[in-house]
Amino acid sequence: xxxxxxxxxxxxxxxxxxxxxxxxxxxxxxxxxxxxxxxxxxxxxxxxxxxxxxxxxxxxxxxxxxxxxxxxxxxxxxxxxxxxxxxxxxxxxxxxxxxxxxxxxxxxxxxxxxxxxxxxxxxxxxxxxxxxxxxxxxxxxxxxxxxxxxxxxxxxxxxxxxxxxxxxxxxxxxxxxxxxxxxxxxxxxxxxxxxxxxxxxxxxxxxxxxxxxxxxxxxxxxxxxxxxxxxxxxxxxxxxxxxxxxxxxxxxxxxxxxxxxxxxxxxxxxxxxxxxxxxxxxxxxxxxxxxxxxxxxxxxxxxxxxxxxxxxxxxxxxxxxxxxxxxxxxxxxxxxxxxxxxxxxxxxxxxxxxxxxxxxxxxxxxxxxxxxxxxxxxxxxxxxxxxxxxxxxxxxxxxxxxxxxxxxxxxxxxxxxxxxxxxxxxxxxxxxxxxx
Numbered sequence: 001x002x003x004x005x006x007x008x009x010x011x012x013x014x015x016x017x018x019x020x021x022x023x024x025x026x027x028x029x030x031x032x033x034x035x036x037x038x039x040x041x042x043x044x045x046x047x048x049x050x051x052x053x054x055x056x057x058x059x060x061x062x063x064x065x066x067x068x069x070x071x072x073x074x075x076x077x078x079x080x081x082x083x084x085x086x087x088x089x090x091x092x093x094x095x096x097x098x099x100x101x102x103x104x105x106x107x108x109x110x111x112x113x114x115x116x117x118x119x120x121x122x123x124x125x126x127x128x129x130x131x132x133x134x135x136x137x138x139x140x141x142x143x144x145x146x147x148x149x150x151x152x153x154x155x156x157x158x159x160x161x162x163x164x165x166x167x168x169x170x171x172x173x174x175x176x177x178x179x180x181x182x183x184x185x186x187x188x189x190x191x192x193x194x195x196x197x198x199x200x201x202x203x204x205x206x207x208x209x210x211x212x213x214x215x216x217x218x219x220x221x222x223x224x225x226x227x228x229x230x231x232x233x234x235x236x237x238x239x240x241x242x243x244x245x246x247x248x249x250x251x252x253x254x255x256x257x258x259x260x261x262x263x264x265x266x267x268x269x270x271x272x273x274x275x276x277x278x279x280x281x282x283x284x285x286x287x288x289x290x291x292x293x294x295x296x297x298x299x300x301x302x303x304x305x306x307x308x309x310x311x312x313x314x315x316x317x318x319x320x321x322x323x324x325x326x327x328x329x330x331x332x333x334x335x336x337x338x339x340x341x342x343x344x345x346x347x348x349x350x351x352x353x354x355x356x357x358x359x360x361x362x363x364x365x366x367x368x369x370x371x372x373x374x375x376x377x378x379x380x381x382x383x384x385x386x387x388x389x390x391x392x393x394x395x396x397x398x399x400x401x402x403x404x405x406x407x408x409x410x411x412x413x414x415x416x417x418x419x420x421x422x423x424x425x426x427x428x429x430x431x432x433x434x435x436x
Contacts, residue, residue, distance in 0.1 A: 034064055040108075047098045047101065049101070080196055081097035094211070107215040123233060125229055145247065151243060155255040157255070228248065306368075323374040333385070
């Protein structure tokens with residue numbers, strides 16, 4: 001974050017009710033646009049214009065100067081996003097919006113400005129798409145609450161098609177709480193109304209913000225900050241009979257309660273709250289479950305790709321167990337098999353290189369404490385897939401498992417715990433720390 005954005009963040013934190021009236025200059029700043037260009041991944045798929053990073057780099061200075069001038073004069077308009085669909089593994093497809101490369105630069109700058117204003121205001125329960133926070137922090141916090149927070153009941157919830165149903169007018173009202181610059185609000189509205197190109201057909205955008213856009217994560221956080229986070233902490237939790245906590249990552253969240261009555265009350269109040277802002281709960285993914293220390297056995301639930309269940313520590317105390325969700329395993333194995341099948345005609349060790357990169361990424365997310373057995377099983381199954389497709393490169397089986405095993409041991413990463421998610425007991429925390 002540059003000096004100007006740091007100053008903006010400090011002012012936003014020092015004056016929570018201040019509305020900012022002059023922000024467009026941070027968006028069209030040529031130095032900031034150049035920095036945004038350097039941060040872009042050149043491997044990203046292009047938008048409707050077909051331009052990639054290497055193409056935009058030709059005559060970069062002139063392109064950025066022209067873009068800055070158009071933004072300054074309010075003459076720049078975003079292109080429609082190119083819609084693509086990726087399989088979810090259950091027969092359904094998730095729509096993604098791919099903005100054009102120049103739109104990425106403007107969205108990156110706009111997102112940094114919005115983050116600088118709202119980051120000091122976001123609640124501690126929010127972990128998605130925020131600097132210095134990750135899904136593992138959300139999982140660690142959930143383990144802390146369920147183990148030492150005195151909760152016994154959990155409401156696992158999911159918002160139905162959240163990114164496709166964000167109400168534009170509600171979002172603009174939320175942005176107006178801190179922004180009075182009409183030029184910034186106009187720029188955001190242009191992004192929201194840019195539309196999508198789906199198989200060459202243009203569709204207007206009446207609601208929603210496309211997944212895949214660089215500004216969409218911060219806009220979704222702002223939306224749920226007012227719709228869910230503030231409502232839960234400032235209103236609902238204060239009316240509960242016992243303790244209540246919320247852990248949210250993007251549109252996936254879990255609410256933890258001390259009493260069952262509070263959990264069921266939240267389940268009903270949540271539907272009313274979301275309906276007031278044009279959202280609805282996904283019934284198939286929303287449930288009230290018992291989970292926490294006690295005499296009764298806890299139920300299982302899935303959050304952020306992990307199935308959570310009750311286990312015991314070495315001292316016999318309640319502990320949160322995790323394993324990779326079965327649906328995630330099946331989905332990933334299917335993708336790996338399809339990719340290895342496509343690479344079997346490639347020369348050299350292309351299949352082995354792909355599998356090594358895939359397992360490195362898999363380990364960085366799923367290599368958490370308590371999940372080592374599941375990770376080892378996944379590594380073994382992907383190795384079997386590699387063995388299968390290596391032997392189908394020709395009509396004769398040229399590689400047996402005994403010959404391939406030592407190659408995999410030396411070439412592939414070793415299954416291990418990368419993230420320690422065991423919660424620290426409150427009585428062992430250093431002085432000054434507290435559960436928030």
